[in-house]
Amino acid sequence: MRALVRAMLEDPEFADGLGGIEVSEASCGFEAMRLLPRGRFALVVTDINMPDINGLELIQFVRRSAHFGATPLVIISTQSTERDIERGLALGANAFVPKPFSKELLRATCAKFLTGAG
Amino acid sequence: MVDRDSPGDKAREEFFSEAQEIIDGLSRDLLALDALAKRGQSDAELVNDVFRAVHTLKGLSGLFGAAMMSGLSHELEDLLDDLRLGRIELTQQVLDLLFQAVELYGRILGAAKGDGAEPVEEVKDLLSAMGQVAQQKGGGGAGVVAQYELDPGLLGVLTEYEEHRLRTNLQAGLSLYRLRVVFQLATIDSALDELKAKTRPHGEIITYLPTGEGGDVDSVELEILVASRTPLATLRGALEGPNIAIEEVRRRDAARPDEGQRRDSAFPPPPLTPPNLMGRAPPTGFAPAEAAHLPPIAHDYDDDPHHPTSAPPPPMPSMAPAGPAAVAPGQQAGKEVSLKSVSQTVRVDIRKLDHLMNIVGELAIVRSSLGKLGDRARGRPELRELYGDLQRLHRAFERHLAQMQNGILEVRMVPLGQIFDKLARIVRQISREHDKQVNLVITGAETEIDKLIVEELSDPLMHMIRNAIDHGIEPRDGRMGVGKPVVGTIALNAFQKGNRVVIEVEDDGNGIDWLRIRDLAARRNLISPDEAASMAPTEAINLIFAPGFSTREQANEVSGRGVGMDIVKTNIAKLSGMIDVTTEVGKGTKFSITLPVTLAIIQALVIQSAGHTFCIPLNSVLESIMVETREISTIEGHEVIILNKKTLPLLHLSRLFALRPLSKSYRDPHRVYVVVVGLAQHRVGLVVDELLGQQDVVIKPLGSAVRNVPGIAGATELGANRTVLLLDVGRLVDEGVRQADAAISVGGQGSSVGPGPGGGSGGGNHPGMGGSTHVR
Numbered sequence: 001m002r003a004l005v006r007a008m009l010e011d012p013e014f015a016d017g018l019g020g021i022e023v024s025e026a027s028c029g030f031e032a033m034r035l036l037p038r039g040r041f042a043l044v045v046t047d048i049n050m051p052d053i054n055g056l057e058l059i060q061f062v063r064r065s066a067h068f069g070a071t072p073l074v075i076i077s078t079q080s081t082e083r084d085i086e087r088g089l090a091l092g093a094n095a096f097v098p099k100p101f102s103k104e105l106l107r108a109t110c111a112k113f114l115t116g117a118g
Numbered sequence: 119m120v121d122r123d124s125p126g127d128k129a130r131e132e133f134f135s136e137a138q139e140i141i142d143g144l145s146r147d148l149l150a151l152d153a154l155a156k157r158g159q160s161d162a163e164l165v166n167d168v169f170r171a172v173h174t175l176k177g178l179s180g181l182f183g184a185a186m187m188s189g190l191s192h193e194l195e196d197l198l199d200d201l202r203l204g205r206i207e208l209t210q211q212v213l214d215l216l217f218q219a220v221e222l223y224g225r226i227l228g229a230a231k232g233d234g235a236e237p238v239e240e241v242k243d244l245l246s247a248m249g250q251v252a253q254q255k256g257g258g259g260a261g262v263v264a265q266y267e268l269d270p271g272l273l274g275v276l277t278e279y280e281e282h283r284l285r286t287n288l289q290a291g292l293s294l295y296r297l298r299v300v301f302q303l304a305t306i307d308s309a310l311d312e313l314k315a316k317t318r319p320h321g322e323i324i325t326y327l328p329t330g331e332g333g334d335v336d337s338v339e340l341e342i343l344v345a346s347r348t349p350l351a352t353l354r355g356a357l358e359g360p361n362i363a364i365e366e367v368r369r370r371d372a373a374r375p376d377e378g379q380r381r382d383s384a385f386p387p388p389p390l391t392p393p394n395l396m397g398r399a400p401p402t403g404f405a406p407a408e409a410a411h412l413p414p415i416a417h418d419y420d421d422d423p424h425h426p427t428s429a430p431p432p433p434m435p436s437m438a439p440a441g442p443a444a445v446a447p448g449q450q451a452g453k454e455v456s457l458k459s460v461s462q463t464v465r466v467d468i469r470k471l472d473h474l475m476n477i478v479g480e481l482a483i484v485r486s487s488l489g490k491l492g493d494r495a496r497g498r499p500e501l502r503e504l505y506g507d508l509q510r511l512h513r514a515f516e517r518h519l520a521q522m523q524n525g526i527l528e529v530r531m532v533p534l535g536q537i538f539d540k541l542a543r544i545v546r547q548i549s550r551e552h553d554k555q556v557n558l559v560i561t562g563a564e565t566e567i568d569k570l571i572v573e574e575l576s577d578p579l580m581h582m583i584r585n586a587i588d589h590g591i592e593p594r595d596g597r598m599g600v601g602k603p604v605v606g607t608i609a610l611n612a613f614q615k616g617n618r619v620v621i622e623v624e625d626d627g628n629g630i631d632w633l634r635i636r637d638l639a640a641r642r643n644l645i646s647p648d649e650a651a652s653m654a655p656t657e658a659i660n661l662i663f664a665p666g667f668s669t670r671e672q673a674n675e676v677s678g679r680g681v682g683m684d685i686v687k688t689n690i691a692k693l694s695g696m697i698d699v700t701t702e703v704g705k706g707t708k709f710s711i712t713l714p715v716t717l718a719i720i721q722a723l724v725i726q727s728a729g730h731t732f733c734i735p736l737n738s739v740l741e742s743i744m745v746e747t748r749e750i751s752t753i754e755g756h757e758v759i760i761l762n763k764k765t766l767p768l769l770h771l772s773r774l775f776a777l778r779p780l781s782k783s784y785r786d787p788h789r790v791y792v793v794v795v796g797l798a799q800h801r802v803g804l805v806v807d808e809l810l811g812q813q814d815v816v817i818k819p820l821g822s823a824v825r826n827v828p829g830i831a832g833a834t835e836l837g838a839n840r841t842v843l844l845l846d847v848g849r850l851v852d853e854g855v856r857q858a859d860a861a862i863s864v865g866g867q868g869s870s871v872g873p874g875p876g877g878g879s880g881g882g883n884h885p886g887m888g889g890s891t892h893v894r
Contacts, residue, residue: 030310033338052310052326053326053340054325056276057275057325057326060271084277084278087274091275
């Protein structure tokens with residue numbers, strides 16, 4: 001899943017017009033928490049179901065941070081966790097992309113938050 | 119890693135194998151629950167696992183547009199949710215429904231692979247039966263969470279699943295503890311693992327939440343919710359550390375509850391669902407008090423968007439490969455990781471391993487060419503240095519190649535437990551249908567065998583188990599009449615024996631009556647009256663493997679599916695295996711299947727007969743001897759020799775395959791080579807012209823021209839694109855034994871073919887089973 005998202009995001013065609021994309025990948029919530037303070041990220045893409053902290057907790061973690069609290073957040077998850085998605089959005093996620101998703105949808109969603117970022 | 123060109127097929131394969139894996143796990147858990155239920159127990163963890171499996175299956179099938187599976191999973195998930203929240207009881211009826219679901223999953227999956235039709239009606243029936251069960255449910259402890267002093271902020275970030283866990287634990291009366299732990303981000307994984315390990319004996323971790331406080335850039339404070347039966351002081355003692363603060367999460371009503379399950383009357387009673395009143399309250403009711411506390415949770419119950427009628431209807435027919443967006447294999451993998459937590463495994467298509475194995479085969483050919491190159495250099499003094507280098511290179515190459523080969527073989531191995539679990543389900547089902555109580559005893563489930571062999575084994579084993587229950591185990595009255603325990607026993611044993619795996623299916627039923635078998639065979643004209651008259655017991659019992667034989671006086675639901683033991687035997691033979699039966703009237707029957715561990719690559723003895731080259735799997739070769747032609751005697755037209763005081767039937771490959779013998783290939787008209795091959799306790803001597811040596815060969819599928827030639831198991835290449843046929847030892851041994859049997863039953867006096875204590879030579883592959891009637 002991560003590799004897939006990464007591949008889609010790194011696709012030159014995808015990145016074209018968005019000023020180039022550099023993707024950092026975290027294998028779990030904790031790793032995301034480790035990565036987040038260390039770089040300036042234009043966008044966070046997360047699932048809800050993760051091995052350690054869940055996506056909702058990560059969203060809250062991001063939103064509560066003084067440093068990167070404003071980073072746009074996109075949730076990618078299956079439709080089956082509707083309630084969780086609603087919560088994610090309520091917690092401050094900016095968009096939700098249901099699994100399975102197309103490259104176009106991911107691009108369109110991400111592009112909204114990436115334009116001008118670079 | 120991600121193949122962007124990946125075709126839908128690949129994703130489908132992934133889907134099939136993952137779904138199958140989940141269904142297998144589901145089946146295992148259900149069997150465990152079934153066993154517990156029989157003792158009047160249950161296990162919340164197991165119920166949760168079942169729920170999780172179905173949940174994953176739902177997500178997975180939804181992803182692949184597998185409408186039927188997704189619909190079934192959806193309903194099943196609801197049922198299981200009710201189950202784990204204690205809204206309905208895990209009764210035998212519910213268990214039956216769950217087992218049915220597993221069976222239907224299997225059929226749906228089968229149908230998607232083009233095997234059989236979709237069980238449309240059955241699914242409909244099951245859904246309606248499940249609906250009825252759901253009607254019976256009582257009120258759940260939906261409000262239990264709200265009774266605790268939990269920060270709404272924390273509850274707001276629990277996933278649906280975590281919330282369920284929390285509720286389940288609280289309902290079960292466990293205490294809830296809040297741990298605040300500061301972790302260094304650099305070491306959080308190991309530190310958390312350590313904490314988890316310390317916590318596990320005491321209870322369950324519900325969630326980890328970063329508090330956003332107390333941390334700096336390098337550390338983070340987590341709030342960890344733990345449900346446990348351990349008193350606070352003990353837990354503190356167990357988890358103590360400089361960075362940990364532990365407190366109990368109290369109930370809002372402050373009064374010490376004596377029972378977690380009961381909704382406390384001090385708490386504002388929900389007007390809609392007094393769960394203790396009727397036990398039939400609709401699940402939609404929701405306590406307004408809770409709703410006020412935690413608005414989002416209400417979504418859990420208050421609407422029911424996926425009613426059966428509105429089950430997610432993907433536009434495609436079920437299982438059609440979804441569009442390009444859905445084909446990424448990584449997607450499921452990601453999902454699996456998230457639900458099953460960390461699993462360090464990858465799923466690999468067995469064909470990829472076949473491909474690798476083929477490459478190993480090619481390399482083996484390169485290796486032997488390298489060896490030959492060395493040999494050419496050896497005799498030349500001016501090339502001595504080159505020869506030394508070549509030798510070294512050759513040895514290193516050989517060593518690494520062997521390691522690689524072993525590595526690939528190891529990857530192909532799976533435990534037989536995989537199919538044993540399925541069989542356990544079948545035993546349960548058939549014995550219920552048949553009103554026979556059967557206890558299945560499994561040993562050696564961890565025995566490993568090639569994945570492809572496992573796949574091919576499930577049908578034959580299933581049939582043998584059906585037979586054992588149907589024909590073997592007597593009806594209750596019959597068992598009591600002869601003083602046997604009412605509960606019959608079927609033992610499924612597996613063990614490795616040298617480079618072979620033996621699987622036994624043993625029942626304690628009434629055994630096989632050879633006279634009855636003989637008479638039936640005669641009635642069906644499988645044997646002539648003369649043959650019947652002179653037939654030995656062992657030979658008669660062997661007739662159950664004859665095509666067209668069936669002891670069924672009337673077809674019945676259990677074994678009467680048109681598959682006989684002949685098919686079983688053929689299927690086993692296709693795997694280069696052999697099946698034996700030992701039986702004792704009144705005591706029971708044991709079938710033993712002897713199989714190679716793998717079919718992918720084998721060591722072979724390369725021989726020549728009538729100018730043609732053949733390979734014989736080395737694991738069935740006991741020894742190769744040179745025999746003086748005068749040692750060969752003839753019994754009833756069949757050639758035999760006496761080897762180690764026992765008669766060894768001989769087979770001439772040239773005659774068997776109707777090859778014209780090349781007279782000149784006999785170096786010495788008075789001597790022949792005999793390769794003694796054996797399977798299980800049987801042995802036969804193959805008369806060949808030349809022994810060419812041993813070699814590792816990679817087995818390739820046969821072309822249609824020779825696919826059905828008896829005695830040929832496969833083909834392989836021996837370099838220079840020379841295709842060589844691999845002999846089917848099982849078949850040949852059969853043939854030899856059959857001839858010998860015929861010879862003995864007609865004219866034999868004093869000679870005996872078959873096993874004996876400490877029998878035979880060289881190979882040491884002798885089970886030496888004694889006691890009961892022995893059949894080949």
